[in-house]
Amino acid sequence: MKYQIAVVKGDGIGPEIVTEAMAVLEKVGRKFGHEFAFQQVLAGGCSIDAHGVPLTEEAIQTCKAADSVLLGAVGGPKWDNVPSEKRPEKALLGLRAALGLFANLRPAQMHKALSAACPIKPEIIGDGFDILVCRELTGDVYFGAHGRRESDKGWGVVGYDDMNYSAFEVERIARRAFEMARVRSKKVTSVDKANVLETSRVWRETVTRVAADYPDVELGHMYVDNAAMQLVHNPGQFDVILTGNLFGDILSDEASMITGSIGMLPSASLNESGRGMYEPIHGSAPDIAGQGIANPIATILSCAMMLRYSFGLKAEADAIEAAVEKALDDGHRTRDLATPGEKAVSTHEMGEIIRGNL
Numbered sequence: 001m002k003y004q005i006a007v008v009k010g011d012g013i014g015p016e017i018v019t020e021a022m023a024v025l026e027k028v029g030r031k032f033g034h035e036f037a038f039q040q041v042l043a044g045g046c047s048i049d050a051h052g053v054p055l056t057e058e059a060i061q062t063c064k065a066a067d068s069v070l071l072g073a074v075g076g077p078k079w080d081n082v083p084s085e086k087r088p089e090k091a092l093l094g095l096r097a098a099l100g101l102f103a104n105l106r107p108a109q110m111h112k113a114l115s116a117a118c119p120i121k122p123e124i125i126g127d128g129f130d131i132l133v134c135r136e137l138t139g140d141v142y143f144g145a146h147g148r149r150e151s152d153k154g155w156g157v158v159g160y161d162d163m164n165y166s167a168f169e170v171e172r173i174a175r176r177a178f179e180m181a182r183v184r185s186k187k188v189t190s191v192d193k194a195n196v197l198e199t200s201r202v203w204r205e206t207v208t209r210v211a212a213d214y215p216d217v218e219l220g221h222m223y224v225d226n227a228a229m230q231l232v233h234n235p236g237q238f239d240v241i242l243t244g245n246l247f248g249d250i251l252s253d254e255a256s257m258i259t260g261s262i263g264m265l266p267s268a269s270l271n272e273s274g275r276g277m278y279e280p281i282h283g284s285a286p287d288i289a290g291q292g293i294a295n296p297i298a299t300i301l302s303c304a305m306m307l308r309y310s311f312g313l314k315a316e317a318d319a320i321e322a323a324v325e326k327a328l329d330d331g332h333r334t335r336d337l338a339t340p341g342e343k344a345v346s347t348h349e350m351g352e353i354i355r356g357n358l
Ligand code: IPM
Pocket: 089, 092, 093, 249, 281
């Protein structure tokens, strides 16, 4: 079968890591008899340089027409001083909105081989953890009214960003979370700030109502500040974490770091039809761009999620994950994963090792 994949390499380390991931997909294609046709799309800072805007209509159309989108990372200090409407991040937010990618799945697992890189003491980690952050991606304060006005107290300029969630949006992401929990450990922890925010009270009421349709799944609620603490105190208690756009952004970075490196975490962003965009949760890391030392694993694992969630290719997805696991078990480490003094492999070498394991 032939699959069309729109590829947004983006900025910073994006091109380096995506190149490795594309080569992994090609290897999987040869092994399992699929064809992956890539169509390159400019978005982010590189699009600002080429077209004056972070995301062109043409880029959106190419991504919409593809079976799925693979993205590296966007942004960097070069574009830090452009007006907010033109920032590279707008490319990411624009694609999420244009493709209706409301469900962001960010798995954070403890790889046994990486326990030395985990910043939490072994006695706290115990048997490890296997968390799926299920983050709502097209609503919340990210997409509310943004603006500036003059303070009526004479305190100068006021920035404001409207936080809001409709019952429809909450129900849609909650159902995804419960469905994911059903095929995992059957536990959902919904994270909000219902002690303070009205948005969160609507969130909590809606999640509680939806939960009645999933009696086989255990539902708990947690305030976001407590959740941030619990993630480092006892990460093993979590299965699916269901949360909004802003809290999910923060908690998924935290969850990634307890796996040993933010360079390990893949993500899937899905719409109602199951189409999706797949990207590492980390950013463009301009400080290490162009040096060939970035960790390509999060992007490679994002390809595994693509095969599983958008193309229904389970055996192929499992093969990529096993190839990554073996690379780690065999002691191969990119610089972010290496302990002080340990030898590190390059971005390309890590890609080659993983492809060799396939
Ligand atoms: C992420 C990123 C983005 C977000 C930024 C780059 C807009 O941090 O995907 O987690 O906040 O969603």
